[in-house]
Amino acid sequence: MILHIVTTAGWPADEITPLDGDEFVHCSDPGTVHLPADRLFAGRTDLLLLEVDPARLGVPLRWEAGSPPIPGGPWFPHVYGPIPASAVVGVHEFPPGPDGTFELPAALAQR
Known part of the structure; x- marks a missing residue:
């Protein structure tokens, strides 16, 4: 599974499309999702974590x-096209901790 962060206002939706100016939808895996969450969304309380099945994408x-790339840093899954709602197999609340940073939700960490 791959993961994608959305706001509560952005879900549900028929599909998730690349942000303006991007050619792909940014995603993460369970071990890296905290990195973009902390960098882009620190302290936000209106986030959801979508669990996406790559076999249901229909796009590369x-x-x-x-x-931006981090020398020697992790690689991330990039979806080159829209993510259909049918590829989303789980939706999880994604609140920050008391210090404003994020951790993988317990429901996903237990897998």
Whole structure:
């Protein structure tokens, strides 16, 4: 499974499309989702974590360096096209901890 962060206002939706100016939808895996969450959304309390089944995408998925790339850093799954709602197999609340940073929700960490 791969993971995608959305706001509560952005879900549900028929599909998730790349952000303006991007050619892919940014995603993460369970071990890296805290990195973009902390960098882009620190302290936000209106987030959900979508669990996406890559086999249901119907568009290319590529593992690539982050954006911006971190030398020697982790690679992230990038979805080159829209993610259909039918590919979302789980929706999890994604609140920050008391210090404003994020951890993988317990429901996903137990897998």
